[in-house]
Amino acid sequence: MSPDKFNLIVTTARGMESISASELIDILNRMGDPSPKVEQTRISGLLTAKTSLNPFEVVEKLKEMIEKEPWLIRNIQRVIPIEEVVETNTEKIADAAFRLAQIIPEDHTFRVTVEKRHTQLSSREIIEAVAARINRKVNLEKPDWIVLIEVLGGLTGISVIKPNQIFSASKHG
The missing domain is CATH 3.30.70 (Alpha-Beta Plaits)
Incomplete structure (x- = not known):
């Protein structure tokens, strides 16, 4: 990949x-x-x-x-x-998330969600690195936006999405 x-x-x-x-x-x-x-x-x-x-x-x-x-x-x-795929490295993930998070309006809230597979990186380390770069209010319960970090071994997919922008057959079927 x-x-x-x-x-x-x-x-x-x-x-x-x-x-x-x-x-x-x-x-x-x-x-x-x-x-x-x-x-x-x-x-x-x-x-x-x-x-x-x-x-x-x-x-x-x-x-x-x-x-x-x-x-x-x-x-x-x-x-x-x-939206973007980077090498699985905390700094590269944080840089990409920061760029993509520019879409979040100043008065909106966000949450960082990490789904990781086949990596030794800690979710907490990723979340802290990403959240530190995004100058918006955090809301863990009902965020306006989700900074989604999908770690797949050596590659990480990143998106900044609204909570309803994932398709789930069980929710929509």
Whole structure:
């Protein structure tokens, strides 16, 4: 996986990765991406995808799709839009998160959420490094924005999203 290789992280049940990859390719094709790249990771139940579509629009279209055509989404559990991918290194993660967090209006709140797999880095260390750089009020319960840090071994996907900008089949189905 090279840093520009994905802008979506997709979760599925363990053992369903290849079926879910085909499902995701079909869905992205229907949405207008003729050649999405979907890869299984070394992490069970986790796929990454690179689509030419806006990853935030993909999430919104999935929410519509599960309402209108729920049978198309059988194995995909969550779809997370990713804005930037960096090497898994606390400083690089904090730099990217700081850049992306410029979208957060001054009077809005945020929370840092770290989901980590296959790394020795501590969540606390990442959260402290990121939060120290963002000059906005923190709200852990009901933030306006989430600075999402998805550590996948040697690479980390980062997004600054509103709480409703992740697709979850269980919440929307």
